[in-house]
Amino acid sequence: MAAGIPDALIVGGGLSGLALCQVLCAAGQSVTVLDRGRRVGGRCATFQKGGWIFDHGAQFFTARQPRLRQLIEDWRGPGKPVPWLIGPGGQVRYALPKGMWSLAAQLLRRAEEGGGKLALHTSCQVDFLHRSSAGFTAQTRGGGAFTGRRLFLTMPAPQLLGLAAELLPQELRRELEAVRYRPTWTALLGLSEQGRSLAGGWAVEDPVLHWVSADHDKVAGSLPALTLHAGEGWSAAHLEDPPASVQRELLAASRRILGELPVEWAMVHRWRYATALPAPTPGGYRWDAAAGVGIAGDGLAGPRVESALESGWGLGEAASG
Numbered sequence: 001m002a003a004g005i006p007d008a009l010i011v012g013g014g015l016s017g018l019a020l021c022q023v024l025c026a027a028g029q030s031v032t033v034l035d036r037g038r039r040v041g042g043r044c045a046t047f048q049k050g051g052w053i054f055d056h057g058a059q060f061f062t063a064r065q066p067r068l069r070q071l072i073e074d075w076r077g078p079g080k081p082v083p084w085l086i087g088p089g090g091q092v093r094y095a096l097p098k099g100m101w102s103l104a105a106q107l108l109r110r111a112e113e114g115g116g117k118l119a120l121h122t123s124c125q126v127d128f129l130h131r132s133s134a135g136f137t138a139q140t141r142g143g144g145a146f147t148g149r150r151l152f153l154t155m156p157a158p159q160l161l162g163l164a165a166e167l168l169p170q171e172l173r174r175e176l177e178a179v180r181y182r183p184t185w186t187a188l189l190g191l192s193e194q195g196r197s198l199a200g201g202w203a204v205e206d207p208v209l210h211w212v213s214a215d216h217d218k219v220a221g222s223l224p225a226l227t228l229h230a231g232e233g234w235s236a237a238h239l240e241d242p243p244a245s246v247q248r249e250l251l252a253a254s255r256r257i258l259g260e261l262p263v264e265w266a267m268v269h270r271w272r273y274a275t276a277l278p279a280p281t282p283g284g285y286r287w288d289a290a291a292g293v294g295i296a297g298d299g300l301a302g303p304r305v306e307s308a309l310e311s312g313w314g315l316g317e318a319a320s321g
């Protein structure tokens, strides 16, 4: 192999990609992470507009697995997860006082502290991947090229297949083709101080909306901020609608449920691949040591923050073992 080529090229810096990166760095490997977003975290996202802070992707996370419980216990720096809600069966739903994005930041911090060498590139959309003499090369929209000895793909299955189907064995292609995603239209509503009394997060019975969350109740220092998630059926039926009309509909639905709200600012965001409906595959990742290709993400592991993390950690252990 050519000298100076990183051990691992990870495309996708969501939670699964960063969990994977953490393990590979801890094993002393050199890792390059490419993500098309302005920052990492993927669907574990936090958006700030003025003094309003929204968790407009994942709202909270559960911690059934020991590795995630350990991460909470050993949290480095401010913003340690706090219990926020109690779900079915008494399951604790954790929130992050600095926003859900800080979970991604925590993984990055761990990766940087590991014994390996990390190169992170955001706003870096990979458009083409191919095998090369040194391993794998990713060509990016901005004209860059990044090479790694082994390739790891961590984005939703349709995006993954669009990028790398030819690099995958047929059986794995079929498995990924079977993964379905629920879309979600999300509204972010910045409220005046009058909205401060709204608290918590709750599922709603409504033809349009599915979930309402008072983000100022969990994100420290935010002005009153509401995140509304539309239901799967409504989001799918209106997936290609213009944002302005979606915003009107979601605001009307919010009035139906919560009455007139003191809205000062609003925006909608479309998650085309919000939550995965994966085929049941134990393990939640795929690692082909002979080919040097690994896949992680909620599409193989289940539609949750902690499933995505487990998937990345599991793949990292398999690939560095």
Ligand SMILES: Cc1cc2nc3c(=O)[nH]c(=O)nc-3n(C[C@H](O)[C@H](O)[C@H](O)COP(=O)(O)OP(=O)(O)OC[C@H]3O[C@@H](n4cnc5c(N)ncnc54)[C@H](O)[C@@H]3O)c2cc1C
Residues within 6 Å of the ligand: 011, 012, 013, 014, 015, 016, 017, 034, 035, 036, 037, 040, 041, 042, 043, 044, 056, 057, 058, 059, 060, 061, 062, 124, 125, 126, 127, 154, 155, 156, 159, 163, 184, 186, 229, 271, 273, 274, 275, 276, 296, 297, 298, 299, 302, 303, 304, 305, 306, 308
């Ligand atoms: C609206 C919504 C609500 C949710 N609510 C919850 C919740 O309350 N609790 C919970 O546990 N889970 C929730 N989830 C699910 C949870 O957020 C996901 O399961 C988890 O974050 C998935 O992580 P991932 O790493 O598998 O994928 P992603 O987060 O999608 O990461 C993939 C990354 O790949 C990048 N990427 C894609 N294509 C390219 C490319 N060509 N080049 C470079 N980079 C690329 C993306 O930018 C992204 O950062 C929710 C998700 C959504 C959208």
